[in-house]
Amino acid sequence: MVEETDTFIIAPIGFVRSETREAGKHDNEGVISEIIIDERLTEGLDNIDEFSHIIVLYWMHRAKQPFPIKVHPRRDPSIPLKGVFASRSPSRPNPVGKATVRLLERRGNLLRVQGLDAVDGTPVIDIKPYIPGYDSAADAKAPPWVAHH
Numbered sequence: 302m303v304e305e306t307d308t309f310i311i312a313p314i315g316f317v318r319s320e321t322r323e324a325g326k327h328d329n330e331g332v333i334s335e336i337i338i339d340e341r342l343t344e345g346l347d348n349i350d351e352f353s354h355i356i357v358l359y360w361m362h363r364a365k366q367p368f369p370i371k372v373h374p375r376r377d378p379s380i381p382l383k384g385v386f387a388s389r390s391p392s393r394p395n396p397v398g399k400a401t402v403r404l405l406e407r408r409g410n411l412l413r414v415q416g417l418d419a420v421d422g423t424p425v426i427d428i429k430p431y432i433p434g435y436d437s438a439a440d441a442k443a444p445p446w447v448a449h450h
Contacts, residue, residue: 313424314342315410317359321420333405336412336425343410346428350407354431357400357417360424364396380446398423401431 315338336357338346349355371382372390385393402414412428 311360311426313339313360313426314428315339315425317417317419317421317423317425319417319419319421319423321418330416332417333413333415334417334419336414336417336428338410338412338425338428340410346407346410346412349412349428349430350404352404352430352432354401355404355412355414356429356431356436357398357402357414357419357425358427358429359398359400359419360426361391361396361398361419362422362424363391363420365392366396368392368394368396374446397426401436 315336317334317336319332319334321332321334368385369390369392370385372385372388372392374380374383374388374390391398398419400417400419402416404412405415406413
């Protein structure tokens with residue numbers, strides 16, 4: 302079992318290069334970014350371009366700390382407070398971001414992607430291929446406030 306005092310070291314595998322300066326303040330669907338992967342890991346990207354989409358896990362290094370236990374989702378005060386784990390708030394115990402993005406191109410250790418809501422300089426901690434059927438739940442449900450996006 303993990304003790305409260307245990308820590309983990311997560312080293313970035315790369316960084317985001319983007320015109321985006323402030324996350325969550327724009328419609329990120331059309332944003333095109335680059336992910337520069339550490340050159341020593343370039344071969345780990347082999348065959349990634351066989352997938353149309355990838356899942357990017359990143360460290361939200363600008364997230365507010367200490368984190369709140371309750372938040373208004375999407376910073377909208379008209380939505381009642383929810384527990385931080387029932388939200389996508391960037392301020393959390395471990396500010397790990399997750400985005401499913403369209404992979405536009407791979408050139409060596411560079412990935413061009415569309416739809417990544419991460420600011421310039423964001424550390425990337427992992428990349429996984431998006432697998433249809435595996436990465437989506439057919440019987441998923443969510444509360445009504447989620448649909449008002």
